[in-house]
Amino acid sequence: MLKTQKKKKIIDEFKVHEADTGSAGVQVAILTEQIKQLTGHLKKHNKDNHSRYGLLKMVAKRKKFLDYLGKEDEKSYKSLIKKLDLKR
Numbered sequence: 001m002l003k004t005q006k007k008k009k010i011i012d013e014f015k016v017h018e019a020d021t022g023s024a025g026v027q028v029a030i031l032t033e034q035i036k037q038l039t040g041h042l043k044k045h046n047k048d049n050h051s052r053y054g055l056l057k058m059v060a061k062r063k064k065f066l067d068y069l070g071k072e073d074e075k076s077y078k079s080l081i082k083k084l085d086l087k088r
Contacts, residue, residue, distance in 0.1 A: 002034060014080070024069045025080050031062040032084050 002010075007030060011021055014029040038055045042048060066088065069077045081088050 024065045028065045031058055
């Protein structure tokens with residue numbers, strides 16, 4: 001779970017306009033940070049299958065957002081991939 005300050009910082013970095021909190025780019029950035037935190041947790045607690053299931057759901061959701069963004073706005077898609085250092 002992300003802390004409010006960290007989430008606010010991510011939103012400020014990736015927002016498209018001033019009132020943006022839910023665009024695809026922002027949601028991908030938030031999911032990416034949550035995925036990083038959860039993979040760190042799973043390295044310590046490798047038998048936590050409930051969290052592993054949640055991680056798989058997050059990865060699938062992020063993939064859907066990235067696919068959507070790639071179809072709608074390829075320029076922002078490529079810049080987001082570069083900023084987040086994702087392999088795609």
